[in-house]
Ligand SMILES: Cc1cc2nc3c(=O)[nH]c(=O)nc-3n(C[C@H](O)[C@H](O)[C@H](O)COP(=O)(O)OP(=O)(O)OC[C@H]3O[C@@H](n4cnc5c(N)ncnc54)[C@H](O)[C@@H]3O)c2cc1C
């Protein structure tokens with residue numbers, strides 16, 4: 001067994017793990033953070049994408065032990081219903097998802113994309129999400145969502161809650 | 172998928188890594204893990220110990236003195252893809268780094284891991300051959316330098332001896348260079364990839380180094396193309412195309428579920444001409 005000290009979404013954890021435990025299983029099974037999904041388990045689909053020290057990685061292709069001493073951000077740390085990240089709000093507003101399975105990884109990748117390139121062209125957005133597969137949307141609305149999020153982040157708009165965004169009269 | 176069990180070490184110095192690696196033949200180096208971990212998940216590799224080199228200082232550096240690059244083994248594809256010196260002074264490697272896999276793969280995978288793995292469809296081996304790169308290998312009894320021509324020996328076979336660690340890749344600036352790749356649509360690996368490095372005298376090709384990946388058991392230099400290109404006018408697309416015919420001559424082109432050997436060999440000519448034209452346009 002190996003002791004790993006990992007910061008996840010701003011909280012420090014210390015756990016005894018087997019060296020072969022993958023980061024995605026550490027997040028889901030050890031910490032109960034099931035927002036990070038397993039799609040292919042073969043490094044292809046990007047459903048398991050998280051930020052490691054702020055950089056997007058496929059957590060099915062990283063051992064938890066390798067993340068020891070580092071900081072991980074999962075979709076749970078990106079935002080919540082009381083204060084959505086602009087990327088989350090944009091995915092909602094632009095219908096950037098259907099079944100939602102790819103969405104946590106997709107949002108994390110798109111945030112990393114805007115870190116590297118705050119004002120991407122449509123072609124750059126498409127290239128930037130090459131590591132994330134979506135079997136529902138056909139990607140069109142995802143591209144629109146990233147464009148909208150880039151504009152919102154440039155304007156430094158405040159985070160909104162789900163309640164604020166719901167149509168008038170809905171509960 | 173769960174890998175076989177292993178012991179995990181993360182040494183803080185190269186010496187300690189060499190000591191851990193040298194003491195046993197069932198240990199493997201772990202760099203970005205983006206070739207090794209997928210293989211371990213499929214149980215195609217079951218090392219009893221992994222020596223993670225991520226914490227070794229200096230292996231992540233890029234040095235450029237205006238003439239020569241020295242790139243540490245741990246430098247990621249993403250770091251190379253974002254490096255302005257490389258874009259200007261050795262654009263063939265910059266091209267290749269930008270087109271490996273996808274962003275997450277580029278964020279983890281390293282130049283040293285790719286070179287050490289010796290994958291016949293990897294991008295860098297052809298670029299390192301075309302650049303005439305030197306690979307520095309550290310071992311228990313010191314360090315030795317191996318040229319790329321001698322380093323890439325065959326399918327998943329390199330000049331790395333047991334117990335050795337690749338530390339640095341170095342090469343001279345090559346401003347008139349380019350890499351052109353026929354990318355597998357799913358994995359991103361090179362079905363065929365060609366790196367071209369030209370020395371231009373005015374408007375003509377003085378010397379050319381051309382290397383092909385994805386086609387044979389290992390990346391190789393296309394010697395007949397190199398010869399045919401000498402003296403060609405850099406802007407003459409027809410002459411370039413003609414010089415690039417039979418880029419894979421003498422090589423046993425691989426056939427597999429993705430493409431026949433005949434197709435791969437034909438595409439080697441097409442991508443050689445593209446790489447040479449792109450390199451000439453930069454010169
Ligand atoms: C989805 C996906 C798509 C990909 N697409 C491409 C692509 O388009 N083109 C391409 O070229 N590659 C591609 N790759 C492979 C990727 O580039 C890997 O990062 C690279 O092949 C290995 O580098 P690594 O740092 O991840 O090495 P690791 O996986 O950590 O190691 C690979 C091997 O090299 C050994 N090793 C590593 N570093 C050293 C060292 N310094 N000294 C001695 N031995 C060492 C290890 O022991 C192991 O045997 C892809 C990978 C994935 C998962």
Ligand code: FES
Pocket residue numbers: 037038039040041042043044045046047048049058059060061
């Ligand atoms: S589950 Fe990790 S890439 Fe698909």
Ligand code: FES
Pocket residue numbers: 096097098099100101102103133134135136137
């Ligand atoms: S929304 Fe269903 S996979 Fe993307």
